[in-house]
Amino acid sequence: MTGPWAEWDHVLKVDPDKELHDDETFEDVAATGTDALEIGGTMDVTSEKMQRVVDACAAHDVPIYQEPSNPGVVIDHEALDGYLVPTVLNAGDPFWITGAHKEWARIDDDLDWENTHTEAYIVLNPDASVATYTEADCDLTAEEVASYAGVAERMFGQEIVYLEYSGTYGDSETVAAASEAVDDATLFYGGGIHGYESANEMGQYADTVVVGDLLHDEGVDAVAETVAGAKDA
Ligand SMILES: CC(C)=CCC/C(C)=C/CC/C(C)=C/CC/C(C)=C/COP(=O)(O)OP(=O)(O)O
Numbered sequence: 001m002t003g004p005w006a007e008w009d010h011v012l013k014v015d016p017d018k019e020l021h022d023d024e025t026f027e028d029v030a031a032t033g034t035d036a037l038e039i040g041g042t043m044d045v046t047s048e049k050m051q052r053v054v055d056a057c058a059a060h061d062v063p064i065y066q067e068p069s070n071p072g073v074v075i076d077h078e079a080l081d082g083y084l085v086p087t088v089l090n091a092g093d094p095f096w097i098t099g100a101h102k103e104w105a106r107i108d109d110d111l112d113w114e115n116t117h118t119e120a121y122i123v124l125n126p127d128a129s130v131a132t133y134t135e136a137d138c139d140l141t142a143e144e145v146a147s148y149a150g151v152a153e154r155m156f157g158q159e160i161v162y163l164e165y166s167g168t169y170g171d172s173e174t175v176a177a178a179s180e181a182v183d184d185a186t187l188f189y190g191g192g193i194h195g196y197e198s199a200n201e202m203g204q205y206a207d208t209v210v211v212g213d214l215l216h217d218e219g220v221d222a223v224a225e226t227v228a229g230a231k232d233a
């Protein structure tokens with residue numbers, strides 16, 4: 001099975017705990033040309049904030065996926081195309097590998113399995129809140145990251161492998177090594193993308209470039225530059 005992400009060059013991650021830049025709207029967000037919106041963040045996300053953002057995105061013609069950081073923020077919304085649920089391969093606490101997922105399956109008796117997909121995260125910026133939250137071991141060589149990526153695809157059947165440098169620009173040699181290690185899986189790269197050049201560079205190795213903070217900090221014109229960079233790669 002191959003999902004729609006196989007066609008994505010660019011994903012825009014909207015943090016429900018952060019405001020859009022200036023007076024920008026979700027119509028402006030949709031007009032950036034991104035291939036999909038992922039709604040999620042690590043800290044201070046609630047189901048109410050999730051609901052508000054999905055409501056605001058619903059009228060626009062871009063696929064919308066929720067990326068929950070814990071089972072308590074998952075919402076059911078007709079505008080959602082599905083759920084992209086992280087599993088953190090290098091988490092220090094197994095709760096973030098399979099434990100939260102087990103709890104979700106236990107408490108949700110109407111889980112939408114058909115539209116639920118996993119993202120095999122490898123968290124690589126030790127200063128990001130996601131690294132602290134999951135107690136991730138970020139002290140990995142490029143070879144180890146590539147090995148995790150291969151294991152994700154070959155042993156655990158993961159369709160999305162996500163190199164997560166949230167908040168900082170990553171090491172392109174590491175991304176290149178991970179890219180070599182996967183065959184059919186879609187490689188996501190996220191972290192510190194801030195313009196055409198950085199999106200274009202990481203887009204040479206990753207299948208899909210994820211942009212987050214730039215939307216909230218600089219706005220849609222800057223994001224549109226990253227869409228161009230990812231698409232030209
Ligand atoms: C089983 C369910 C439904 C949920 C658990 C899913 C897991 C394992 C989550 C752990 C990893 C995680 C917190 C992912 C959230 C997505 C993410 C990394 C967002 C970016 O966060 P940051 O940019 O680091 O955080 P802030 O911007 O909020 O500081």
Ligand SMILES: O=P(O)(O)OC[C@@H](O)CO
Pocket residue numbers: 013164165166167168189190191192193210211212213214
């Ligand atoms: O916020 P940035 O650094 O762009 O990172 C994007 C995304 O990978 C965060 O989960």
Ligand SMILES: [Mg+2]
Pocket residue numbers: 015041166167212213
């Ligand atoms: Mg962030």
